[in-house]
Amino acid sequence: MEYNDQMKNRVKRVEGQVKAILRMMEEDKDCRDVVGQMSAARNALDRAIGLVVSTNLEECIRENVEKGEDTEKLVQEAVNLLVKSR
Numbered sequence: 001m002e003y004n005d006q007m008k009n010r011v012k013r014v015e016g017q018v019k020a021i022l023r024m025m026e027e028d029k030d031c032r033d034v035v036g037q038m039s040a041a042r043n044a045l046d047r048a049i050g051l052v053v054s055t056n057l058e059e060c061i062r063e064n065v066e067k068g069e070d071t072e073k074l075v076q077e078a079v080n081l082l083v084k085s086r
Helices: 005-026 031-067 072-085
Strands: none
Touching: 005 031, 031 072
16 A cells, blocks of 8 residues: 555654644643643544545455455455554
């Protein structure tokens, strides 16, 4: 699978959020603010996971349909990846 710029940019954004969280901790910022930023970073990473899984699923299904193969197993694997990520 090729990871496109949109996927990479999402992960870079999360990286920036995590660095900001560390900076907040080093500056002894309020716990509520730090946890709020942690939650935002987790949500952003969840969205990045969804994008990667859905893009990969789309590519795999397209390939299997072209080959005349079943796609049920691919869909189940994608769902399992999403469930495992939570």
